[in-house]
Amino acid sequence: MARHARHAAAQAGNPAAEAAALIMLGATEAARGRLREATSHLEQALALYREEADWAGGLAGACRATGDSGQAHSHWQQALARCTDLGTPEAGLVSR
Numbered sequence: 001m002a003r004h005a006r007h008a009a010a011q012a013g014n015p016a017a018e019a020a021a022l023i024m025l026g027a028t029e030a031a032r033g034r035l036r037e038a039t040s041h042l043e044q045a046l047a048l049y050r051e052e053a054d055w056a057g058g059l060a061g062a063c064r065a066t067g068d069s070g071q072a073h074s075h076w077q078q079a080l081a082r083c084t085d086l087g088t089p090e091a092g093l094v095s096r
């Protein structure tokens with residue numbers, strides 16, 4: 001089921017849903033003792049979360065530059081949430 005969810009999320013262009021499906025796949029593989037496969041799924045999920053944070057931060061900057069402060073704020077919040085989830089040092093920069 002998680003494989004189908006991942007495929008659907010990827011087709012829809014939804015990196016957060018795809019990452020969630022990869023996390024489920026990773027947990028399933030780990031429970032089966034297939035640690036190499038689990039690690040691969042979890043590394044892919046982490047990469048998607050990082051990409052989403054980068055994307056949201058870039059979009060926030062573009063919105064701010066065009067004067068759309070409401071959308072900029074929304075995208076900054078999304079970037080901050082992802083950076084905070086990841087525990088990245090960028091979380092402190094995004095929150096300012």
